[in-house]
Amino acid sequence: xxxxxxLEKDRLAGLIKDVSFFENFSRExxxxxxxxxxxxxxxxxxxxxxxxxxxxxxxxxxxxxxIAIAKSAILSSTKKPGKxxxxxxxxxxxxxxxxxxxxxxxxxxxxxxxEAIVLKIEGKTLRKMDPVFVNKIQKRxxxxxxxxxxxxxxxYVEKER
Numbered sequence: 001x002x003x004x005x006x007l008e009k010d011r012l013a014g015l016i017k018d019v020s021f022f023e024n025f026s027r028e029x030x031x032x033x034x035x036x037x038x039x040x041x042x043x044x045x046x047x048x049x050x051x052x053x054x055x056x057x058x059x060x061x062x063x064x065x066x067i068a069i070a071k072s073a074i075l076s077s078t079k080k081p082g083k084x085x086x087x088x089x090x091x092x093x094x095x096x097x098x099x100x101x102x103x104x105x106x107x108x109x110x111x112x113x114x115e116a117i118v119l120k121i122e123g124k125t126l127r128k129m130d131p132v133f134v135n136k137i138q139k140r141x142x143x144x145x146x147x148x149x150x151x152x153x154x155x156y157v158e159k160e161r
Contacts, residue, residue, distance in 0.1 A: 012040050015063040016119065019092045021140055029133060037125045043067075043112035050096060050110040057103060057123030059137075060096040062089055065116025069095065070109045083109060097141050100126075 013034035016022055022030055040063065043049055049060065052072055070083040086108070089095060099106050100123055126134055 009034050012119070015040070015117065016061075019061055019063065021061060021092065021094050021144070024140075025136060029136070032133070033119075033121075036129065037122065039120045041118050041120055043116045043118060045112055045114055047112050048109060049112060049116070049118060050106050050108070052106050052109040054106050055099075056096075056106060057100050058096055059094065059100045059121045059123070059126070059141075060110075061119040061121070062091050062093045062095070063117040063119055064091055065118075066090055066113040067093070067095075067116055067118075068111050068113050070111060071107075072109070088113065094141070094144055097144065101141070 009031075013031050016030045016033055017027075022033075025033075041049075043065070049067065050056070052070075067089050068085045069087040069089065070085050072081060073084045074080065075082040075084070095110060096106075098104065126137065
């Protein structure tokens with residue numbers, strides 16, 4: 001992992017402010033998030049952010065850059081194990097919520113396609129936060145998951161036509 005360097009609090013708060021996931025959060029809540037035990041980590045292209053199968057309960061927010069979500073599979077072209085990109089995410093995307101909620105191993109790998117800055121919020125950090133603040137995050141995660149499910153349903157219907 002390249003950096004692992006923390007961004008200064010003011011710069012991190014500015015990046016968080018631009019993320020739609022946090023659009024209903026107050027300035028004070030965003031500043032709190034920037035000063036909490038959260039880390040803004042810089043990744044270089046091709047660096048792995050999350051490894052499929054690892055046990056981890058962090059939630060991630062892409063602040064800058066582009067990342068790829070990949071799933072292990074037997075590749076049809078080579079009949080050998082490899083990774084298939086299943087999504088490309090842009091700034092503002094939230095990922096890692098499945099392991100945060102379920103405490104299950106990571107179901108996909110995440111790699112930086114371009115240099116990326118990612119906010120990492122550890123599950124243990126969330127558990128120490130003010131319950132009102134945590135409820136706001138949980139509500140946003142529910143909205144995010146519902147939107148993803150709706151999108152998957154729409155894709156399925158389109159595929160079946």
